[in-house]
Amino acid sequence: MSQIKKLLIIGFVWPEPNSSAAGGRMMQLISIFQQNGFEITFASAALDSDFMVDLASFGIEKKSIALNNSSFDDFVIELNPDVVLFDRFMIEEQFGWRVAENCPNAIRLLDTEDLHCLRAARQKAFKENRTFELNDLLSEEVAKREIASILRCDLSFIISEFEMKILNEVFKIDPKVLFYLPFLVDEMTQNELMNLPLFEDREHFVFIGNFLHEPNWNTVQYLKETIWPLLKKDFPEALLHVYGAYPSQKVLQLHQPKNGFFIMGRAADANEVVKKARVVLAPIRFGAGLKGKLLEAMQCGTPSVTTEAGAEAMHADLPWNGFINNDTVLFAKQAIELYNDEMLWKQAQQNGVTIINQCYQNHQFETALITEINALMTDSANHRLHNFMGSLLQHHTLKSTKYMAKWIEAKNKN
The missing domain is CATH 3.40.50.2000 (Glycogen Phosphorylase B;)
Incomplete structure (x- = not known):
């Protein structure tokens, strides 16, 4: 009997598939992991909502966590997940360093949902009544944070082929840390x-x-x-x-x-x-x-x-x-x-x-995704060795989010 694999999903919000495409996307990902033998815990610092899905009915453990609080460290050490999935780059900023320190062997995945920097740059161009250009991304502040988050993770899910192209050609991201994963649905007869x-x-x-x-x-x-x-x-x-x-x-x-x-x-x-x-x-x-x-x-x-x-x-x-x-x-x-x-x-x-x-067919992507994740679990050390920019961003001199979080936690105790 194969050992149960543990997946921790850290959500920006609790999934609401009837409220947004993002909620539907998250439930698609949950389904893929469950079908491939993962035991799932879903954690979030968000407040409960009237329209959130009942995670227990899907066999998923629900865990409320706190921002800027070392209680998360105790929780993640005890859970000891094999894989951690961050829901959007802001969540990786908050919790990625804690996962890396306390569960260094856990594979770190990022579901970008969409490229926030692309949306922000286009919105800015629209409000300034000018045509958006790809070079706008290079001066977009959100891009610096989002690209850093992608580099720190072992693999990032990218929902759009156009966004894959941007990451490859504009930001020069190594394709080995990216995985194209659009919405996934069943065949329509x-x-x-x-x-x-x-x-x-x-x-x-x-x-x-x-x-x-x-x-x-x-x-x-x-x-x-x-x-x-x-x-x-x-x-x-x-x-x-x-x-x-x-x-x-x-x-x-x-x-x-x-x-x-x-x-x-x-x-x-x-x-x-x-x-x-x-x-x-x-x-x-x-x-x-x-x-x-x-x-x-x-x-x-x-x-x-x-x-x-x-x-x-x-x-x-x-x-x-x-x-x-x-x-x-x-x-x-x-x-x-x-x-x-x-x-x-x-x-x-x-x-x-x-x-x-x-x-958008499930079978076109699901097998390749799980194969990629299993390969990472087998040989994460070699994968990380060749992701030099990612290891650079894990260096202590660049961990501003870590030390800001520790400062906030200390301040909150006073």
Whole structure:
């Protein structure tokens, strides 16, 4: 009987798969590790939320931990995990040095979710009304922290092929410490497609996205102020339903039923909402990673209209399941065309199935991922020997986060 392998996941938040793509991504990772014999403990310093998943029901031990507190050291020594997965670079900054000191043999993995520095640099360029350029990343403060975190870890999961390219070509990261891992879903069959609501049984446009995520809030503003007036002018009976977790008061104030613009708040079941809609609208102007809402639309058989930023790295060279356009007038025109033309709609729907089955299949990535992790567990010393920049960043003169944490802990005791 093989020895049980222990995985410790340190979460930025407790997983909320019904609130965000990040929550869904985390549950995908948990499933992969469980299927491959890992016993999982999920720890986080975040407060519990009403919408967090019941980890115990998945056979996962839940552990609340504290920031800047040596109680974590005692916890991790006792647990003695074989593998530690950090959820976003900020968590690696907080706990990575503690794991390295107390469990030096544990493999350290980082799930970047998306490149935060890319999102930040694009958002900055957008607000300054200029075109984003890759060189902007080199002066982005978040990039210095995020790249350092990637280098300190044994392996980092990168969700987008475009972000893999940036890490290789802009930041010159050794490919041996990177692993391309997009969203992972099951194959979609024609029978499953046929069981989804038909064109004539669907109605309305829809947008869905967590409002704690700045690109989503910006998208809804853009819809309300620019896209929707153009669309309504040529299609007066159109209705748009905007769903999303954690809507603020400024989001709720956009609710305007007389204009067909409805702020619906959190969706009880996002899949059911998207399945009943005829077209997803996602005029995303900045961001990073992959857009969970657009993959979800494909799974629900719902065509979408988005921008180049929205579709980035999501469909290889395959035709999109709808339209991709940055021009506001054409965006509105194509949204109406897709909504009203059944033949066009069905072809777009079929394109979505092809994208799912060629770009996001579990079996394409799962075996390679576990093989890579097992290889690291077998020969981590050699891997780390050749990650010189990573070992450099573990050097005591560069451990500012460690000494800041110790200072905060000492201060809190006084």
